[in-house]
Amino acid sequence: MNKYLTLILTISTLLGQSPLFAQATGLKDAFKDKFLMGVAVNRYQINQSNKKETDLITSQFNALTAENDMKWMHIHPKENTFNFEQADKLVALADANDMFVIGHTLVWHSQLAPWVFKTANGDTIDNLELTHRIEKHISTIVGKYKGQIDAWDVVNEALAEDGSYRESTFYKISGETFIENAFRFAHEADPEAELYYNDYNLIDADKRDGAIRIINHLKSKNIKIDGVGVQAHWSLDEPSIEDIETAIEMYAETGVKVMFTELDISVLPSPWNSPTADVSVSFENNPDMDPYPNGLPDSVEDQLANRYAEIFKLFNKHSDKIGRVTFWGLHDGLSWKNNFPIRGRTDYTLLFDRELKPKKAFHAVIQTVNH
Template identity: 80%
Template sequence: MVNKLVFLILSTVILVGNQSFAQKKITLKEAFKDKFLIGVAVNRSQINQSNQEETKLITSQFNALTAENDMKWMYIHPKEDTFNFEQADKLVELAKANDMFVVGHTLVWHSQLAPWVFKTDKGDTINNAELTSRLKKHISTIVEKYKGKIDAWDVVNEALAEDGSYRKSPFYTIGGESFIENAFRFAHTADPEAELYYNDYNLINAEKRDGAIRIINNLKSKNIKIDGVGIQAHWSLEEPTIEEIETAIKMYSETGVKVMFTELDISVLPSPWNSPTADVSVSFENNPTMNPYPNGLPDSVQTQLAKRYAAIFELFNKHADKIGRVTFWGLHDGLSWKNNFPIRGRTDYTLLFDRAMEPKKAFNAVIDTVND
C-alpha cells in the first residue's frame, strides 16, 4: 500500500513537472520576467478602461504600456498653444496602479501631425530656426510634464527611407539631419533619467538597418543620449528570416544600445508587396484572394502562426541580454491594425489572443519557449 502511494505521488509530480507553462496558466510577464519586458499598445477605450475584460487581460499579461495613438502630435498638441494631456494622464495612472513601464510614443513623426506644425500664420513654410523652436517647445513641454512618470520615449519615429537615406519629410527638408539631434537633446534635457529611443519599421532590412546604425553612431559621436533602437516588428509568416533578425540584433547591440521589438504582430494574410512594411500612406483594393480567412483561421494556419512565434521568441530568449522589451501592437486579433492595412476590410489574426480574448496556439507556443 505504501509503495502504491509513493508511486502515485511520484507520478503526479512527474506529470505536473511535464506540464507546459501555458497549461499552468503562466502569464507572459511572469514567463519572461527574467529576460525582458513584455508590452502592449493600448487604444483610447483601453486607456479609459471602458472594457474591464480588456483591462484585466492587459494588466495580468503585460508589464509595459504604449499608447497606440493618443500621444501622437495631432492628439496631444493639436494647436500651437494647446496641449491635451487627458489621455496621457490616464495612461500613466493605469500603468502606475499596476506597476507597469510606460513608453511615450512618439515625440517626432512625420505622420499624424497637427496641420499647423510646418506653417506660419500666413500659410508659408517655416524656416529651420522656427522648426527648432517648435520642436523644443513640443518636446520640452511634454517630457517635463511626465518627468519621472514616463520611463522611456520614442523620440524620433520613422526618419529613414527604405534605402537607409533620410526620409524627405518636412522635418528633414526644413531642418536636415539636425532635427534628430535636436529632438534627442531636448528630450534628454527635459528628463535626464528617461530612456530615449529611435523607432522605425523594416529595420531588419540591411540598407535601412545600416541607416539606423548611422543615426545611433552619429548621436553617440556627439555625446547625445540614445538608449535604444525600436524595431517595429510588423512581420509575416515567412519574412524576415530568423537569421536576418539575429544579424540585426547583434549589429544594433554592438553600437551599445538596447534592442526593442516595439510593434510586434505577424500577418497570416497574403501581401500585395514583396516584403512587409508599415508605411501607413499605402493602401490597396480588397478582393477574396487577399482576404482568404473571413470566417476564421484554419487550424493548419494556427499551427503555422504558433511555430513562427515560437521561432521568434526562441531567438529573443537566446539574445535576452541584448533585448530590453518586446511590445505587441494591439491586445487581440479584433483590434489589430492589420485588419485594415494595407487593404481595408480584411480579417487578420496577428496576435496571441483571439477576438474573444482567449489565448491562441501562438500564446502557448510563446510561453513554452521559456524553460521551466
C-alpha cells in the same frame, strides 16, 4: 465533466480568476528574467472601458504604449494647446499596476498637427522656428511627465527604405539636425528617461545600416540614445530568423538596447513583394487577399504558433541585448492589420483571439521559456 476539471474551475471562480488562465502563466511572469512584455493600448483601453480587456492587459503585460493618443495631432493639436487627458490616464493605469510606460512618439512626420510647419500666413517656417517648435513640444510633454514616463520614442520613421533620410518636411527644413535636437531636448527635459529611435523594416540591411548610422552619429556628438525600436510588423515567412539575429547583434554592438516595439505577424497574403508599414499605402480588397474571413484553419494556426515560437526562441537567446517586446494591439480584433494595407480583411496577428482567449501562439511563446 471530469471531476478534477470541475474542481479546477470551481477554485478558479472562487479566486476570482478566469478559468482560461487557471493553469496559464502570464507573459510578464514567464519572461520576468528576460525582458519586458508590452502592449499598445487604444483610447478605450486607456479609459478602461472594458474590464475584461483591462484585466487581460494588467495580468499579461508590464509595459504600456499608447497606440495613438500621444502622437502630435492628439497631444498638441494647436500651437498653444496641449491635451494631456489620455496621457494622464495611461500613466495612471501603468502606475496602479507597476508597469513601464513608453511615450510614443515625440517627432514623426505622420499623424501630425497641420500647424507645425506653417506661419500664421500659411508660409513654410524656417529652420530656426521649427527648432523652437520642436523644443517647445518636447520640453513641455517630456517635462510634464518627468519621472512618470520611463522611456520615449523620440524620433519615429526618419529613414527611407534605402537607409537614407526620409524626405519629410522635418528633414527638408532642418536636415538631420532635427534628430539631434529632438534627442537633446528630450534628455534636457528628463535626464533619467530612456530615449529611442523607432522605425519599421529595420531588419532589412539598408535600413538597418541607416539606423546604425543615426545611433553612431548621435553617440559621436555625445547625445544620449538608449535604444533602437524595431517595429516588428512581420509575416509567416519574412524576415528570416537569420536576418533578425544579425540585426540584433549589429544593433547591440553600437551599445544600445534593442526593443521590438510593434510586434504582430500577419497570416494573410501580401499585395506587394516587400513588407512595409507605411500608413499612406492601401490596396483594394478581394477574396484572394482575404482568405480566412470566418476563422483561421488549424494548419495556419499551427504555422503562426511555430513562427512565434521561432522568434521567441531567438529573443530568449539574446535576452541580454533585448529590453522589451511590445505587441501592437491586445487581440486579433483590434489589430491594425485587419485594415492595412487592405481595408476590411480578417487577420490573426496576435496572441489573443477576438474573444480574448489565448491562441496556440500564446502557449507556444510561453513554452519557449518553460522548455
